Amino acid sequence: MTSVALRSAEVNGLSVSYRKTGQGAELVLLHGFLCDSRCWMPQLSGMSDSFTVVAWDAPGAGASSDPPDTFTTSDYARCLAGFLDTIGIDRAHVVGLSWGGILAQEFYRLYPERLRCLVLADTYAGWKGSLPEPVWKERLAACLAGAAGPPDALVAKVMPSMFSDRAPEDLRAALSSIISEFHPAGFRLMASSSAEMDTRDVLPRIEVPTLLLWGEEDPRSPIHVAEQLHAAIPGAELAIIPSAGHVSNMERPEAFNLHVRRFCTEHDAA
Template identity: 55%
Template sequence: MHHIHVGHRSVFYREQGEGPPVVLLHGFLCDSRAWEPQLRDLSDRYEVVAWDAAGAGASDDPLETFTITDWAEDLARLLDALTLEEAHIVGLSWGGLVAQAFVGRYPSRVRSLVLSDTYAGWKGSLPADAVEKRLARCLAESELAPAELVERWVPMEFFTEDVSDEVTSTMADIVSGFHPLGFRL
């Protein structure tokens, strides 16, 4: 578990194992802790890096006018600092947006790309009124107290089937650490 400066902020990341690098990008309301099983299970064959994007977990909040492209630039700076010329990139949900922006800007740095439960962005893929409703919901719910945010998002938004109490508890802990200012869309 490490902190590194990228631009004007500190970014936290976890790194484990040796071999070809795999970079794991977490989803909305989450941080690198969501990837702990993958860090453990992949590290016997890969160098696995999972970050807390700016505004998540133990990383600093981003500037007020931060965009997906800015998070992609932070990812490039993190890879530079770790001297990783290229990596397998895995983006989950919101992390998939960052992964798409990264591969668009730095295609030669991506050995492979895995996009899971993601999309290309609300604008252009949904009607304008649906985009506004989703954005308004996210902004309103980002102001909730941590316990209420957890109650609304875990397990309804994260799981489609019954899951163990341990998994639900872990996700509740991760979501309760969400930075409301960190994810202005």
């Protein structure tokens, strides 16, 4: 994969790192927790022929600074709006994966006029909105414990749920390396954000074209969660990527990019 250099922007007192490349309609990529913009390299390199592709390191991830420990999902959404203002983007196609998809839903709630279309990939209506209470509470407790421990232990704990069993070792090694550099403060905030959010009230009000894009073998956010969102969002399209797990954009980048390109291009033309 071709590397795209990091840039930096100052947003409301935070240093936000990001990668930007290409030309055309703006495509903004929001990563999941324990990830950063490096997880979007297959999209930065694979879609820059038709889109201006932007992937940030959310505050508390990658090369960005840590936000205050009171930061909420709404604060992240406001920070995203400020970031887009700073780099000169008014409206964009927004793609959010996992925690990034929860953030994208909150961003839509606060700033619906800023989205051209919405792609929600392997995500949730918040853990509270999509998972049984014992499951999300246990998951949150495990994340908070993992944030306080050594990186190697966290990598070993979470990696089995990130890809399908077919994922090659070099891909596993690449994501393991990214996860091992996690920010404890950022991980705690994003895990708590994932757990405490319930966006089920937002879903029926989404009026922009929406694509739900799911790895067929995602164990963290199973297909029934995709079906829940599909039933709740008016006119949403659901596309399943075979032989892909939770981080489907890395495991099956060609299929992921094909769906995103088609969907965003169709709605640009419309």
